[in-house]
Amino acid sequence: MRPSKLRDLQLKKFKALVKHAYDNVAFYHRKFRDAGFRPSDFNGFDCLRKIPTVTKFELQACSPRDLVARNFNLSSLVKRTTSGSTGVPLTVYVDRRVEDFYSAVWLRSVLECGLRVGDKMAVITDPRTFPKGKSFLQRLGVAERRYISIFESAERQRALLQEFRPDAVKGYASSLYILAEKYGEDLRHIGARLVFSGAEILNKAERRVVSSAFGADLFDFYACTELGWLAWECKAHEGYHINADSVLLEFLDEDGEAVTPGEKGRVVGTSLINDVMPLLRYELEDVAVQTDDVCSCGVTLPLIKSVEGRADDILVTADGRRISPTVFFPYPFEDVDWIRQFRVIQESRKRLVIQVEAKKAVNNKSEIMEAAERKIRSLFGEEVEVAFEFVDKIPLDKSGKLRKVISYMGKRGRS
Known part of the structure; x- marks a missing residue:
């Protein structure tokens, strides 16, 4: 999709979401009213500053009924809870339709990186996020997944990987590095062709260690529980492609103004998909550098040059x-x-x-x-x-x- 068409799509989705949030979400109706904003005031992305940003602390202070659109039944929704690594866990509500869309966004990214539909994948993660059931493909006996607790010892994680012999390994950047640093090229016996990292900043030295240990290409992903899959590395490794058809990302200075490409900015995001519990201009508390470069891989999605870390760790x-x-x-x-x-x-x-x-x-x-x-x-x-x-x-x-x-x-x- 051409960048101009993609921007038009973002604008259409964003305007619809603003009106939906004002009409159906008690929290946003109050917030917009207190800011003197009405959906009709928004005519384009030049007007973004009219819409106040939202923090995790604000959302924590609200009841689920204030945050979930009134046209959805709370009891039928899926709860996604953040890790609480900053001391502030947050529960976000979605439905199966939104979950499926996020899964499709992830699948598009990893297929572009070289994953095959039927590949086996081992996922090293927080056991509280283990899925409760199998996907359609897994029920057919393909695309098998093995979930390994991040809290298992490195020895146990390695043993489980060797037993499963996955085509791809996905995990926290630090957990992958701990394994790679401990076992080195012995991990190549696992046979993984691809490694996907996320959840934490991965520096260049650690990337080399992990990639060399597994003998596999490593792709880093930028994501969050609140907004889903935000951006991903492709085979060219020239930055992170923003999933701009499902999320709107802004890069702002401390005064709330957009920074120019190449400058560091705090990341503010809007899910263009989740109308169950809309998150408009949500403060991600991260710092990143946007670029207007075009990736040589041919994917026309906009790029993040680098993710610098959490704003509170500057x-x-x-x-x-x-x-x-x-x-x-x-x-x-x-x-x-x-x-x-x-x-x-x-x-x-x-x-x-x-x-x-x-x-x-x-x-x-x-x-x-x-x-x-x-x-x-x-x-x-x-x-x-x-x-x-x-x-x-x-x-x-x-x-x-x-x-x-x-x-x-x-x-x-x-x-």
Whole structure:
């Protein structure tokens, strides 16, 4: 579909959703009324700022009946709950029609990456998200799936993968890296042809380790429970194709203005599919870089150049500059091979804590830490205190994800 046609489709769906939300969703009727907005005020995407954004905290404060359109029966709906990795879980309601559409969007993406309809796939994920039944294809005995708990040990996960021998493996970026780092090229015996990662930021060094260990091409996906599958990598790996026929993504600065392509912006999204529980201009709390480049693969969907991380994990220097968490990993340990993984915790502008999980004991640890500290201070400020904590294992959060950067600075940064 040509970009102009795709934009027209987005506009048509968005306008219909705005009117539907105003007429049928109590939460949006109140929010629009309080903002002095009526659906007739929206004439095009130039008017987006007239519609207030929505936060997870606002939705949490409402009852399901206030959020679900009145023309749907709550008891017949499917509940999708976020992982709560930020401490704020949220339940989103959909029906089977919306679920099927999200599945079709996912299938389109992975088929473009080289998955075949009948391929077997192992999925390493939070057991609370395991499906309760089988798909149509699985009931026919094809496209078999094996779900493996993220909380299983690496040894158990590897054993289950070897037993199942999938064509593709899908999992959290950190869980795939833990497996790859532990077993290396032994994972090639599993026989997977494709690897799909998501849920967390995957840096270049980790990508190389995972891809090499499995001996397979790795494709990263950008998604969220609230809005479904947002964007995906193709074989060209030139960015993430936005599923613009099912979601509208905006990239905004701190004043709510659209950033120019190539600039970092906080991501605000609208599902163009879910009319059961509409989410209009929903704050995803992520930071990403949009680009107006055209991918060489031939897919004309718009591109995200990179997903930088969560907005609340943006780091702040002593003089107030904001730094993407992707600055780390492997920096400041580029030439160190005995560190399994590390986590950066920013407690204030003047204090960083680096948790280090080592593979083995070393003799020159203090010398390496001093060099790393100098690098960090050169970036964050000479007055910054850098504390290193050596731990046996960096813990996962309750959803099974490994947060590699934690910032307590807030959106503006505290002193």
